[in-house]
Amino acid sequence: MLKLIGQRLVQGAVTIALLSFAAYALIGLMPGDPIDLAIAGDPRLSAEDAARLRALYGLDQPLIGRYLAWAAGALQGRFGFSRLFAAPAHEVLGNALLNSLALLLPTTILSALIGVGLGILAARRPRGALDYTVNAIAFAGISMPSFWLGILLIILFAVTLGWLPAGGPPDRPGLAAWVTHLALPGLTLTVLGLASYARQTRAAMIDALRSLYIRTARAKGAPERRVILNHALPNASIPIITVAGLDFATLVSGALIVEAVFAWPGMGKLIYDAILGNDYNLALLALMLTALVTLVANLLADLAQLAIDPRIRA
Amino acid sequence: MSSRALGRFLAHGAGAVSAAILLALVLAALAAPLVAEVLGHDPFTPDLFNRLQPPSAIHPLGTDELGRDLLLRLLYGARVSLTVGLAAALASAAIGLAIGLAAAWFGGLIDGVLMRLADGLIALPALPLLIVLAAVDPRQLGLPRDVAALDLIRIVVIIAIFGWVKVARITRGAALSILRMDYARAAIALGASTPRLLWRHVAPNLAAHVAVATTLTVGNVILAESVLSFLGLGIQPPTPSWGNMLANAQELVFAAPMAAIWPGLAIFVTVVATNFAGDALADALDPRAEPGRS
Secondary structure, eight states, X not given: OHHHHHHHHHXXXXXXXXHHHHHHHHHHTSSOOHHHHXXXXXXXXXXXXXXXXXXXXXXXXXXXXXXXXXXXXXXXXXXXXXXXXXXXXHHHHHHHHHHHHHHHHHHHHHHHHHHHHHHHHHHHSTTSHHHHHHHHHHHHHHHSOHHHHHHHHIIIIIIISOOSOSSSSOSSSSHHHHHHHXXXXXXXXXXXXXXXXXXXXXXXXXXXXXXXXXXXXXXXXXXXXXXXXXXXXXXXHHHHHHHHHHHHHHHHHHHHHHHHHTTOOSHHHHHHHHHHTTOHHHHHHHHHXXXXXXXXXXXXXXXXXXHHOHHHHO | OOHHHHHHHHHSHHHHHHHHHHHHHHHHHHTHXXXXXXXXXXXXXXOGGGTTOOOOSSSTTOBOTTSOBHHHHHHHHHHHHHHHHHHHHHHHHHHHHHHHHHHHHHOHHHHHHHHHHHHHHHHSOHHHHHHHHHHSOGGGGTOOOSOHHHHHHHHHHXXXXXXXXXXXXXXXXXXXXXXXXXHHHXXXXXXXXXXXXXXXXXXXXXXXHHHHHHHHXXXXXXXXXXXXXXXXXXXXXXXXXHHHHHHHHHHTTTTOGGGGHHHHHHHHHHHHHHHHHHHHHHHHHXXXXXXTOO
């Protein structure tokens, strides 16, 4: 298993390296480099000045050379300057990352708890009324465009009822403002996230409840509650965690869209603004960081399996 | 699909209903110009005197912020969204099939590289990468910009770059097990050429798996297109797509909440229907499954 973790780490590093190169090359294909923008901003800039600036920024170098220079800097913690925010890129990112995590972490926990709960309820009596209801919720969750669900919640809670703000960052300090501004984006993301937990839990629990050790536990007279929580769930949790790890990337994508709908100043909005605003350094760093968070979540899923299942520890 | 499989598909209640809904959507999209003819206006010309009208006899769903008919824009949007959905799903399936077959056939290093690439793509959040790709300037690649058809092709290509992984994995797994079967080994022993082996023995046995995966991909692709268009990176106005209609509608959500209902509902219904149809297809093509069970 240690070998597997080692493999994962190497794989993650390779993924990050390849992704950074692909992103670097693609961002170079977007309209307008920094010098074009400088020329647009100051018409008096002469051709020689432009050429001099190009050389100064290293933009006359071939792509691979520029990428290596950027990567060498990034590895030493120099991520360059953000053009849009006129600050070092990593300083701009700190806040956005915290805002995104403030949205992502509670909703991940909530959707896992609710989704696993619904899945267990559905699995207790497959093809029963409750099972069909949970299935319908889960199916709606995976088929629903996340931004539409967000807009529907805005229509209901902000436009019609007027209970919650339609979006934006907290407008005053204090926990209450955070909670009210996070409520709608959080609810949107939770509904989307719990769908795959519920489906996976249902399938894994139905499998587990069919096995011989469950029959044994019931034959010994274990109460139903104990059969489900102590005998079936730990065995069902391994496939659930696998899928949770894999689905984290989907959840991150979902969070980015939800941030766009609710104008939440997190990584999603930052990546979008940076890419459309030709803020290369910021866009690259934000992309790398998002990828890193996702890969770390995948690794945590592997470690959780290791902690739960003694068979793979051997 | 054999007639028995077709029977099983139709016996699957949700599958039949989903197929009917999808057929109705396609027909409605095809009939869009006819509807425009009947209503006597088109979905592109602004009519500023009739902005944000409630539903009426000439505007069954009302009008948008430029006075354009919402029903017509929804129908023309269906043409765009369904075309992109189908084209990108087929493109993803074609790429996935090629990569999956290559991985299974060559094995070794090629297999390793292709499947690690698939792992990497699956592990990363797709949206930021989609945004980067969508922001690439086609002129930098020597392509003309400002061509409406190019807009469609661009979206299809971008989505297919990420969409192939599922089909590739399914193809590889199925192809590996088929190549180990006696009939495939017999064909190899008889000296069948590689194209013949893949085409006559592997492909027919793969078809069911790939058909199911492709159907399920259509829904995801329609979602991806709508997200990109919603963010302003997909289909560009004035061409309507369900995604960019929602982007407009969100800005006016306080003035005209209903405008945000219809395009989203259209996406939702389409995606639910393709997902159900995919599940039903999976059951129908699997002879071991009992009819009518999901």
